[in-house]
Amino acid sequence: MDANKLLIIGLVWPEPTSSAAGTRMVQLVELFLASGFEVTFGCAAAKSEFSFNLASLGVAEKQIKLNDESFNDFIKDAKPNLVVYDRFVIEEQFGWRVQQECPSAMTILDTEDLHFLRHARQAVAKSKNDEPEHLFNDTAKREIASILRCDLSLIISEEEVKLLQHKFRIDQSLLYYLPFLEKEITTAEIEKWTSFNERKDFVFIGNFLHEPNWHTVQFLKTKIWPILRKRIPQAQLNVYGAYPSEKVFQLNNTKENFNILGRADNAKEVISQHRILLAPIQFGAGAKGKFIDAMHVGTPSATTSVGAEAMKGNLEWNGFIEDDVDEFINKTVALYQNEEQWHCAQQNGIKIINERYNAKKFSDQFIEKVKDIYAKLAIHRHNNFFGQILKHHTVQSTKYMSLWIEEKNKK
Numbered sequence: 001m002d003a004n005k006l007l008i009i010g011l012v013w014p015e016p017t018s019s020a021a022g023t024r025m026v027q028l029v030e031l032f033l034a035s036g037f038e039v040t041f042g043c044a045a046a047k048s049e050f051s052f053n054l055a056s057l058g059v060a061e062k063q064i065k066l067n068d069e070s071f072n073d074f075i076k077d078a079k080p081n082l083v084v085y086d087r088f089v090i091e092e093q094f095g096w097r098v099q100q101e102c103p104s105a106m107t108i109l110d111t112e113d114l115h116f117l118r119h120a121r122q123a124v125a126k127s128k129n130d131e132p133e134h135l136f137n138d139t140a141k142r143e144i145a146s147i148l149r150c151d152l153s154l155i156i157s158e159e160e161v162k163l164l165q166h167k168f169r170i171d172q173s174l175l176y177y178l179p180f181l182e183k184e185i186t187t188a189e190i191e192k193w194t195s196f197n198e199r200k201d202f203v204f205i206g207n208f209l210h211e212p213n214w215h216t217v218q219f220l221k222t223k224i225w226p227i228l229r230k231r232i233p234q235a236q237l238n239v240y241g242a243y244p245s246e247k248v249f250q251l252n253n254t255k256e257n258f259n260i261l262g263r264a265d266n267a268k269e270v271i272s273q274h275r276i277l278l279a280p281i282q283f284g285a286g287a288k289g290k291f292i293d294a295m296h297v298g299t300p301s302a303t304t305s306v307g308a309e310a311m312k313g314n315l316e317w318n319g320f321i322e323d324d325v326d327e328f329i330n331k332t333v334a335l336y337q338n339e340e341q342w343h344c345a346q347q348n349g350i351k352i353i354n355e356r357y358n359a360k361k362f363s364d365q366f367i368e369k370v371k372d373i374y375a376k377l378a379i380h381r382h383n384n385f386f387g388q389i390l391k392h393h394t395v396q397s398t399k400y401m402s403l404w405i406e407e408k409n410k411k
Contacts, residue, residue: 006032007080007105009064009094010043011087013051017267018242019207020180020289021112024156025086026052027181028110029059031359035367040078042071050242066093067405076101082370084108088115088146095149099391106374109150113286114160116140121283121306122211135167144168147175148387151373151380154178156287157310174384178366180292181359185350193298193346194272196339201236202228202332203274203299205267205290208241208248212284217241219280221251221258223325224332229257231333237278240264272297276319276336280328281307292357294318295349300342302332313356318349 014025032039041054042062054061064071075098083098083105085091091109098105116139123134147153147170154176155161161177164170204220206213217239225237236257241248244262252260264270267290271277277294281304291311294301300319301308308321319335322328335341373380381388 004035004037004082005078005080006037006039006082006084007075007078008039008041008084009086009090010041010045011090012045013041013043013047014054015048015050015242016052017265018050018263019210020287020292022052023289024112024180025110026054027359028084028154029054029057031181031363031366033057033059034363037082040080042074067403067409069406072097072101080105081374082106082108084110085146085150086110087112088143091146091150092142095146095391104377106152106370106377107150108370109146109153111143111147111153111155111160111286113156113284114143114163115285116143117160117163118212118283118285121285122215125215125283140168144170145390148384149390150174150387151377151384152176152370156180157285158313159310160285171384173380174387176366176369178362179287180289180357181362182292182296182353182357184358184360185296185353189296190298190350196275196342199273199275199299200234201238201274202276202278202336203238203240203271204278205240205264205271205293206279208244212281213241214248215283216279216281217248217251219282220278224278224280224329225256225258228329228332231329232336235336238270238274240267240270268293268297271299274299275342276332277301278332279303279307280325287311291318292353295353298346298349300335300345300349302328302335304328311356312352315352315355316348317345318352319345 008029010025014022016022016026029039040060040062042064044064044066062074064074071094080102085107088109088111098107116137119137119139120134153174156179158177161175164175165172204217206216208214220237229235236259238259238261240261242263244260249260251258271294277290277299279290279301284306287310288307291301295318302319303321304323305321308317320331322331335345
């Protein structure tokens with residue numbers, strides 16, 4: 001690439017202490033910076049006290065507006081040759097403006113997870129019908145259209161790559177598997193871990209703005225904990241998560257050792273104090289940051305097949321995966337009480353991080369892929385003619401809706 005000017009358009013200002021999505025975005029920023037890119041991060045959302053200080057990394061921060069021609073002026077002056085959209089709704093909102101002002105800029109969609117897959121599984125959980133009935137939903141139409149309009153889409157789960165290729169016939173040249181980019185777990189770190197006997201209790205952690213997390217806490221409260229606490233009466237279940245609502249705090253019951261504790265200042269530190277991360281996730285998509293954090297601090301995890309989906313490859317899980325409620329409880333008790341089994345699970349977590357999420361194994365290859373596509377961008381786009389069709393038609397409709405809103409806002 002002749003110039004390495006990157007613009008990232010964020011759905012929100014990243015909050016790595018609040019969600020895995022925030023962690024993922026900061027990892028991407030750091031990757032591009034390390035590869036010599038000049039990075040600007042633009043976002044129309046308001047910052048919060050938990051927003052990451054991107055400027056401290058050398059990133060230019062830009063507050064932008066929705067449905068406003070000021071963005072056109074901004075990007076025309078910025079002249080990025082690479083634009084990253086933070087989730088498909090951002091591509092829908094700003095994609096036509098980028099195309100209009102910087103048509104030669106390569107575009108990348110960071111999906112985070114496939115939203116339509118999560119929605120489909122949520123519908124299945126409610127209706128008890130098979131997933132295929134719900135998979136082809138309106139969100140799927142929008143999200144896949146966005147994938148087709150972009151030059152490359154980052155997918156965090158290998159299972160989601162397979163789904164897009166085989167179920168929706170998306171060409172593999174448009175998809176790139178890029179998992180969480182983690183530092184290797186070293187012997188020095190392992191030696192600092194809290195021991196089995198120094199730990200106690202169970203923990204769950206997750207941003208409550210994310211529906212699968214709220215549903216999991218309800219599932220724990222009604223299905224798992226009433227039985228589990230009778231099996232291990234001295235244990236507490238401590239539930240942490242950013243942005244808890246009043247309905248979340250209403251589940252707090254100290255007499256039942258079920259504690260809603262709100263935001264954790266440091267997720268890894270909190271998880272490291274507990275013996276097991278308890279996460280019987282019933283629906284969702286993508287890879288789960290809570291399990292990555294748990295592996296980094298040597299905390300085994302008890303979860304479901306949906307929770308662990310695509311995270312371990314052919315390796316053994318750092319704990320267990322179980323969908324049957326009774327068996328889930330039995331295995332949780334065994335893992336909590338058996339030190340040898342617990343240590344074995346801990347070792348599995350080390351292997352998963354170091355073999356499947358080591359940033360060194362992915363970073364250089366990804367940057368080379370980006371540069372290769374950019375060098376042959378015209379050919380790449382010709383080979384994705386359906387994407388060009390969608391740009392022509394869909395973007396026109398989005399454009400004029402946005403312009404209508406823009407004119408309305410002037411009145």
